[in-house]
Amino acid sequence: MAKPTIRVALIGQGFMGRVHSNAYCQAPHFFDLPFNIERKVICGRNRESLQNMAATWGWSEIATDWRAVVERSDVDLVDVAVPNALHATVAIAAAQTGKMVACEKPMATSAEEGARMVTAAGGLPSYVWFNYRRAPAVAFGHQLIEEGRIGRVFHYRATYLQEWGADPTRPPVWKMQRAESGSGVLGDLLSHLVDTAMWLNGPIREVSSLLHTFAPGRDVDDAALLLARFQNGSIGSFEATRYAVGCRNRNAFEIHGERGMLRFNLEDMNRLEFLDATEPRNLHGARSMLINGPDHPYAANFWKPGHIIGYEHTFIAALADFLLTVSRGETPHPDFEDAQRTQLVLDAAERSAASRAWQPVEGSN
Numbered sequence: 001m002a003k004p005t006i007r008v009a010l011i012g013q014g015f016m017g018r019v020h021s022n023a024y025c026q027a028p029h030f031f032d033l034p035f036n037i038e039r040k041v042i043c044g045r046n047r048e049s050l051q052n053m054a055a056t057w058g059w060s061e062i063a064t065d066w067r068a069v070v071e072r073s074d075v076d077l078v079d080v081a082v083p084n085a086l087h088a089t090v091a092i093a094a095a096q097t098g099k100m101v102a103c104e105k106p107m108a109t110s111a112e113e114g115a116r117m118v119t120a121a122g123g124l125p126s127y128v129w130f131n132y133r134r135a136p137a138v139a140f141g142h143q144l145i146e147e148g149r150i151g152r153v154f155h156y157r158a159t160y161l162q163e164w165g166a167d168p169t170r171p172p173v174w175k176m177q178r179a180e181s182g183s184g185v186l187g188d189l190l191s192h193l194v195d196t197a198m199w200l201n202g203p204i205r206e207v208s209s210l211l212h213t214f215a216p217g218r219d220v221d222d223a224a225l226l227l228a229r230f231q232n233g234s235i236g237s238f239e240a241t242r243y244a245v246g247c248r249n250r251n252a253f254e255i256h257g258e259r260g261m262l263r264f265n266l267e268d269m270n271r272l273e274f275l276d277a278t279e280p281r282n283l284h285g286a287r288s289m290l291i292n293g294p295d296h297p298y299a300a301n302f303w304k305p306g307h308i309i310g311y312e313h314t315f316i317a318a319l320a321d322f323l324l325t326v327s328r329g330e331t332p333h334p335d336f337e338d339a340q341r342t343q344l345v346l347d348a349a350e351r352s353a354a355s356r357a358w359q360p361v362e363g364s365n
């Protein structure tokens with residue numbers, strides 16, 4: 001029987017537009033998807049570069065009016081990869097036409113916007129591209145935690161370190177303008193850390209944070225530090241910055257539990273470190289495992305064992321998981337509701353930085 005076709009409209013033509021375009025091209029090559037994917041239309045503001053993108057990534061049409069695109073009856077999935085300040089407007093308009101919506105992170109620029117997105121998506125499939133959950137090493141870490149291999153968690157420590165904010169010669173980009181981005185590293189980088197942390201270690205109850213801007217006149221945070229108490233009794237520390245000179249894209253975490261430790265660093269993303277504290281003490285030492293063996297997440301989908309994969313594969317796997325879950329009639333994760341829980345942590349972080357006091361995360365107890 002012929003597979004049904006999902007007709008995709010991608011709104012956005014920047015870095016994420018390219019990354020998502022690649023995922024739509026590649027996912028059917030690596031996963032046995034229940035749908036055919038039709039790259040129907042790519043929409044953005046710059047017609048010339050849209051034409052190039054359409055030619056490069058196989059989009060059938062280009063468009064410059066996103067409102068007209070989300071209204072189209074020949075589109076099933078609207079993918080929102082525009083600057084953050086437009087996420088809610090575009091996603092809500094798309095959901096109101098009954099379409100499935102996928103959205104880049106951070107889902108929204110505020111918890112209030114996020115709540116409206118959750119309501120608009122209602123029972124429709126929705127998805128947020130927190131792609132790092134799909135790094136095989138992170139997914140395997142999740143599996144080990146679920147199996148109890150690190151036991152009760154004490155410490156969760158995460159950093160997302162970039163350096164490009166410290167370059168004074170760089171022309172201003174939308175990510176550094178509050179009107180378009182809503183925030184600096186809080187939404188851009190800390191949101192990734194919080195999504196991964198809550199997926200691995202459960203909900204966060206309260207936070208204390210510091211937001212700092214180094215560049216004179218810049219109206220977004222260049223750096224964010226966060227202390228957190230998790231519902232499971234563990235404590236966490238998070239650091240996200242664009243001023244970590246020497247680090248280009250270092251997204252890392254360490255988790256210490258009573259039975260062991262896990263450590264991940266995107267700069268070496270095919271590896272996961274695991275220390276099994278239940279072994280005799282004279283054997284203690286973290287083992288550095290290449291997570292592309294036959295029994296690892298996504299191993300069957302990509303190359304043969306031992307052949308490493310990269311950043312783009314996290315998006316390919318994210319898209320495939322989304323479509324496979326939807327085809328089973330189940331709720332994909334992270335959906336808008338999951339991403340709203342991250343927004344609520346970011347909201348508490350902003351309140352904490354402003355008040356210089358610990359703040360509860362709304363909805364947690």
Ligand code: SOE
Pocket residue numbers: 015162188189192249
């Ligand atoms: C910012 O530089 C950025 O591209 C983020 O927006 C992405 O979400 C992150 O994965 C890589 O860095």
